[in-house]
Amino acid sequence: DQQVKQNSPSLSVQEGRISIxxxxxxxxxFDYFLWYKKxxxxxxxxxxxxxxxxxxxxxxxxxxxxxxxAKHLSLHIVPSQPGDSAVYFCAxxxxxxxxxxxxGKGTKLSVIP
Amino acid sequence: DADxxxxxxxxxxxxxxxxxxxxxxTKGHDRMYWYRQDPxxxxxxxxxxxxxxxxxxxxxxxxxxVSRQAQAKFSLSLESAIPNQTALYxxxxxxxxxxxxxxxxxxxxxxxxx
Numbered sequence: 535d536q537q538v539k540q541n542s543p544s545l546s547v548q549e550g551r552i553s554i555x556x557x558x559x560x561x562x563x564f565d566y567f568l569w570y571k572k573x574x575x576x577x578x579x580x581x582x583x584x585x586x587x588x589x590x591x592x593x594x595x596x597x598x599x600x601x602x603x604a605k606h607l608s609l610h611i612v613p614s615q616p617g618d619s620a621v622y623f624c625a626x627x628x629x630x631x632x633x634x635x636x637x638g639k640g641t642k643l644s645v646i647p
Numbered sequence: 648d649a650d651x652x653x654x655x656x657x658x659x660x661x662x663x664x665x666x667x668x669x670x671x672x673t674k675g676h677d678r679m680y681w682y683r684q685d686p687x688x689x690x691x692x693x694x695x696x697x698x699x700x701x702x703x704x705x706x707x708x709x710x711x712x713v714s715r716q717a718q719a720k721f722s723l724s725l726e727s728a729i730p731n732q733t734a735l736y737x738x739x740x741x742x743x744x745x746x747x748x749x750x751x752x753x754x755x756x757x758x759x760x761x
Contacts, residue, residue, distance in 0.1 A: 538689070540689075543687070566748050568748060568749065570752075575754070575755075576754055576755070577651070577737050577739075577752030577753050577754050577755050578690070578737070578752045579752070580749050580750070580751065583748065583749065623689060623690070625748075627748045629748075634692060634695065634705070635690075635692070635748060635750060637689035637690040637691075638689050639687060639688055639689045640689060
């Protein structure tokens, strides 16, 4: 039973355009969400997070939107750059629990120059 | 220098062998984690440790054991390796402070069990 789902294994976007990566979750106890970026031969690196008390969090070119009623979050990258090409993982946590992270399978983003 | 280091970076072993993967961190974090990643799958938690005396099983702990030798060191052992343990293994750390969920990952160890 996959509690965090990233249904698009891959996404290609032109440089300068918007990249939108989507994530759905099924566990209503999740109340904190994170996005990680992973380059080949490296470990995942933290990108941005959002608490369930918010519906939007922005950090430079990266914005995460949370729709709790739909159990859906998305990561927007504007404008997309070739260096953004990586695998993006969505992760979720129950703050009232042990703060373990549950990860999605990842979406490979390719930004085409 | 990297804050979270893993050794070895690559390892090939045979079925039935015992191997150890090591993780060290200089971030001063209390919490450490071991994950595995399989192709097309997300990261799955094997074990985690909140401090030297606190070890907890994760989602897929069968066939693995861990040792927290010090705050900065967390080792993962495969007592008798099997081919389906072929995967990419990541160590991670997090702070006891405000942002418990933000985990910092090492570069990974690629393990092949023949």
